[in-house]
Amino acid sequence: MHIVVASTAGFCFGVNNAVKIVFDLAEKSEDKVYTFGPIIHNEQVVNKLQEHGILAINSPEQVSAPSKVVIRAHGVGPSVISEFEAKGIEVVNATCPYVEKMQRLVNKKYNEGYQIIIIGDKEHPEIIGITGWCNNTAYIIDSIEQVKTLPNIEKNICVVAQTTFIREKWEKIIDSLNKRFKNVLKFDTICNATDKRQSEADKISKEVDMVLVIGGENSSNTNKLFEICRANCPETYKIQTASDIPPVDIKKIKKIGITAGASTPDWVIKEVIHNMSELNKQDLEMSFADAFESSLVTLTTGQITKGRIIGFNLNEVYVDLGFKSDGIIPMEEFTDDIDFDPEKSLKVGDEVDVFVVRVNDGEGNVILSKKKVDAVKGWEVLEDAFENKRPIAVKISEQVNGGVIGYSHGVKIFIPASQISDRFVKDLSSFVRQVVQVQIIEINKQKRKVVASARIIIERNKEFASNEIWNNIEIGKVYKGQVKSLMDFGAFVDIGGVDGLVHLSELSWNKIKHPSEVVKVGDEITVYVIDFDKEKKRISLGFKKKEDNPWVSAIKKYEVGNVITGKVVRLVPFGAFVEIEQGLDGLVHISQISSVRLGKPGDVLKIGQEVQAKITELDAEAKKISLSIKEVNPIDPKGAKKDAPVAADEELPTEHKEDMTNTIAENLNSLND
CATH class of the missing domain: 2.40.50.140 (Nucleic acid-binding proteins)
Structure with missing residues (x-):
């Protein structure tokens, strides 16, 4: 059996650059490092990054400063970058240069008034990111049929393509656009590396009996390579790792072609080539049945292995192990997350690490546990976090005596009531289902005991925040x-x-x-x-x-000579305070209430009485308004005889002058307050 390996298989320049950036940061950065989405569409690379403590996030809300976020090779829209920077997060842009060039082009043409049309997969991260550079106004199509569904577009049109789009389909769609619209400006943005990869895959698939296309399940360029090869060679299989290689009848398959998507690391490609080379050494007379039987894995109780989800319900998850029988994971052995929803979280085709509980449960089923594997790996993560005093996220599942229980990386963790917050918490049940950041303060693997504190993290963050406040x-x-x-x-x-x-x-x-x-x-x-x-x-x-400030608005609304309607709110020996509007009172001197001399304001006025008065003085700076009821409609006591007008200063009893001064000051201060 002859094996033909495509020279273009594996990482392209953009992907290689993105992966290198992240691994370099993992070694050198003192801050926590995240990637926005998977850095590339390859599960093996993402898992390897997780082993280095680098997790993928899906939104800016999932991180806080100080930390670094690496933008994936597919790129993002400008609003995403702005959200991170607004939170003080350092953004490291690992966008593929070809994608970045397209972002600038789309943004430029959009600002020039062009209608942007993107040819590609509207669900792909690259396309989602590109549309952000034209304010999400682009039309996205991927077939000739969709050209017909476009509305009539009067303005100039700018057309670009997903960097991994198949060139033959691109040319047909462009031809259809040119027939429908007269003002189409096209930019061939298909990556040169993609062109070469697809051309070589097309050539090899016409010359072999079987093709293996290696790449991630969600990798766009891998799926397009599979589409090209399948058109030429019916025996084309898409695989992610060597464990996915299908049974090969070496009597019929004489020549095998191997290619790989741009997100496939070289160690995965080498493993596939090695396995095929080993198969090639087998006896050429071996029957297909024998070959298939020998390709099956062997299982033993206590073994940790990989499987692929082939189905699930509310009680069980079914896993293909490459064994003669499928494996079953009871749902209680899948996760401790009390909010776990199989319909939302599980997907057929996902790869999982499992622990073999029993090879045969009496009915031929292999019983598995995912929780046991998570716990084995989790202890390593938690011990490292304990030694390096690194925070971990814990999801609280229940309240117990003296604290709460939560889980992180499959390991049960106890948080004492005194350590759940920096303040006394009476009702711990409010923390159930919450995810909290904690620091491990005690760990004993033999006793399966982990104790953690959220209080340490809260106080540390507060101290940092406090220093920031006082320094600035x-x-x-x-x-x-x-x-x-x-x-x-x-x-x-x-x-x-x-x-x-x-x-x-x-x-x-x-x-x-x-x-x-x-x-x-x-x-x-x-x-x-x-x-x-x-x-x-x-x-x-x-x-x-x-x-x-009511005194600021008073300058704009009122002036001397205005007649206002107000309410008496306070009576004093020398006059009455009238509320003009909320927070704004004026003083009516006793001499400005009636046309006759009054013994006291209460002779004719009462609290709450509505009166009309003229503004005789307005001093906003001194917060003083003088009013006169007498100049509008004097209020005289019943049966009173009108005397000659009396000046206020002249008639105010000497013993009241000091009272008036103190009361005015007191009233003004209360207004000030």
Whole structure:
């Protein structure tokens, strides 16, 4: 049997560059490193990165600073990068140069007014990323039939292609677009490496009896290679690893071709070639049945092996092991996640590592456990995290006496009640189903005991945040904070690891008796720094907005000579305070109430009475408004005889002058507060 290996098989330049960037960061970076989505569409590479502590995330919400996020080879839209940078996350762009070039092209033509059309798979990450560079306005098609479904487009059209698209299909679709539209500007963005890979696959598949296409299940270029080879050679198989090689009848198959997608690492290709070479050494007279039987794996109890999911229900997961019988994983042996949903989380074709519990359960079934494998690997991860004091994520599954139980990497972890938070928590059940970051404080593999603390992480983060606050604080700086507690004199607000006080007088322009009239515990509010003392660790905050100051609006709304309608809110010996609007009071001197001399304002006025008065003085800077009821409609006591007008200063009893001064000051201060 002759084996023909494509010279273009394996990593292309862009993929190789992306993988190299991530592995370099894994070795050198002090910060936590993530990839946005799988760095490439290859399960083996992703698993190897996980072994180095690098996990794939799907949204900016899953990470926090300080950390680094590597943008996958497929690229992303600009909004994704902006979201990471807004959170203070360092972005390392490993986008393939060909894809990056297309991003710039699409963005340029979009800004010039072109309608963008992309030929490719609309679900592929590369295409999703490209559309972000034209504000998600592109039409995405992948067949001639879809050209007919496009709306009438009057403006100029710019057409690009997915870098891994089949050239023959591209040319047919372009021809169809040119027939329908007159203003089509095309850019051939199919990668040269893709062209060569597809051309070589086409040539080899016409000359062999069987083709093996190696690559990830979701790899676009691998699927296109399979499509090309299958058209020429019916015996074409898509595999991910050497364990997927189908049975080969070496009596019929004399020549085998091997190619691989751009995301397939060389060690996987070498393993496939090695296995085929070993098969080639077998007796050429071996029957197909013998060859198939010899290709089956052998299993023993306690063995850890790989399998592929071939089906599942709510109770069991069925796994192909390459054994004469399929394996069964009872659902309780698949995961400890109390929110696990098989319909959402499992997919036929996924590869899983399993522990062989029993080779034969009496009915010929192989009983497996995924949890046992996870636990074996998990202990290594947790021991490393313990030694290096690295945080881990734990999903809480239940409340127990003295704390909560959670799971991480398949291992049960206990978090004492005193370590679940930096504050006293009365009801621990609120943490069930939550994922919390913890640090392991005790581990004993022999006793299967792991104790962890979320409090250490919270306090460490608070200390970091506190240092950030104190190093950068300045008067006037604005923060978003959360109301932590209320006191009679004000509200304490957490502005990110440090509490500041918003005094009662800084909560509202109106006079209030308690902070609860304005805010409540848990409210997210925006505050600004009025003053601070680094030595005493005190911060004074303001909440009321300057533009809401009633005295500012008073200048715009009122002027001397205006007649207003107000309500009497306070009576004093020398006059009455009238509320013009909420937070804005004016003083009617006793001499400006009636056309006759009054003994006291209460002779003709009462609290809550509505009156009309003219503004005789308005001093916003001194927060003073003088009013006259007498000049609009004087209020005289019943049966009173009108006397000659009396000047206010002349007739005010001497003993009341000092009272008036003190009361005005007191009233103005209350308005100020």
